Amino acid sequence: MITAADTPRATWTSVARPIGAAALTLGIFALILRRVPFPALTAALQDADYRTFLALMIPNTLFYFGWDTLVLAVVIRWFHGPVPYRDLLPIRASSYVVGFFNTNLGRGALAAYLCRRLRAPFLELGSTVIFLVLTEYTQLVLWSMLGLIGFRADVSRSLLGVAAAVAVFWVVVRAALAPRSWSIVRTFRLATFGQYVTVVALRAPMFFVSLCLHYYAARAFGIQIPFVQLLTFLPVIFMLAALPVTVAHLGTTQAAWIFFFGQYAAAPRLLAFSLAAHLVFSATRALLGVLWLPVAFGDLVRFERARSA
Numbered sequence: 001m002i003t004a005a006d007t008p009r010a011t012w013t014s015v016a017r018p019i020g021a022a023a024l025t026l027g028i029f030a031l032i033l034r035r036v037p038f039p040a041l042t043a044a045l046q047d048a049d050y051r052t053f054l055a056l057m058i059p060n061t062l063f064y065f066g067w068d069t070l071v072l073a074v075v076i077r078w079f080h081g082p083v084p085y086r087d088l089l090p091i092r093a094s095s096y097v098v099g100f101f102n103t104n105l106g107r108g109a110l111a112a113y114l115c116r117r118l119r120a121p122f123l124e125l126g127s128t129v130i131f132l133v134l135t136e137y138t139q140l141v142l143w144s145m146l147g148l149i150g151f152r153a154d155v156s157r158s159l160l161g162v163a164a165a166v167a168v169f170w171v172v173v174r175a176a177l178a179p180r181s182w183s184i185v186r187t188f189r190l191a192t193f194g195q196y197v198t199v200v201a202l203r204a205p206m207f208f209v210s211l212c213l214h215y216y217a218a219r220a221f222g223i224q225i226p227f228v229q230l231l232t233f234l235p236v237i238f239m240l241a242a243l244p245v246t247v248a249h250l251g252t253t254q255a256a257w258i259f260f261f262g263q264y265a266a267a268p269r270l271l272a273f274s275l276a277a278h279l280v281f282s283a284t285r286a287l288l289g290v291l292w293l294p295v296a297f298g299d300l301v302r303f304e305r306a307r308s309a
Contacts, residue, residue, distance in 0.1 A: 147232030
């Protein structure tokens with residue numbers, strides 16, 4: 001039950017979060033620009049080969065969108081029932097638009113749409129969306145470990161602690177949460193070990209394609225990073241980029257590129273490339289969302305009319 005005392009608190013929280021995110025974003029960029037003079041950043045942006053860069057990064061976003069929807073279709077079929085791939089394309093694209101402003105709100109919008117589409121409880125769909133998010137983080141950690149251990153990358157072994165933390169997390173989820181009857185952990189309770197492995201493996205092409213295209217796209221900005229180093233740290237950058245703590249996920253990504261790859265390229269070039277890559281990825285996904293949004297809305301109206309009839 002919501003009381004009168006809870007209303008001001010909720011209002012304050014809704015105002016404080018965007019202010020905090022904006023302050024953090026400005027603070028990160030202030031620290032970066034103390035190291036990277038603005039004229040040097042401008043020069044790095046002007047020197048880039050944008051024809052090559054866009055020819056690589058736009059297909060990267062399109063492939064991500066198509067494959068991400070495929071993973072969604074598989075997991076929805078496992079735990080809620082079959083939904084045609086083409087029917088999921090509009091809502092997957094539309095959730096990117098909402099997620100551009102607020103990551104968690106985008107995930108909530110996806111769960112809400114599927115709740116209407118499948119006539120399933122919202123928390124059960126929310127459980128599946130959380131399952132997708134956590135398995136995505138897991139496969140990124142595994143890719144990073146492949147670069148660290150499999151290729152013997154000369155990097156800090158502290159990343160091994162991340163892998164251990166992920167393993168402990170999944171043990172806790174299965175042992176402590178999954179046996180409970182809570183709707184929010186329904187998917188974790190129903191998922192078999194084989195399904196965990198399958199969905200993590202199914203996500204692998206998304207990262208591998210992105211890894212290869214980033215490797216070659218960086219050269220358009222005069223950046224040559226060894227493939228093994230990129231394999232090890234690009235997953236970490238992607239995880240940092242997914243944190244909903246800054247405005248439009250800016251700041252943390254750029255700082256990570258400079259921190260991890262500063263020995264391979266000048267900071268202005270790394271900052272220019274990370275900004276350009278982030279802008280193309282976000283803008284392309286937003287454009288896809290805007291194009292598909294009327295279709296998603298029309299489908300939702302059609303489902304509601306059919307349900308009322």
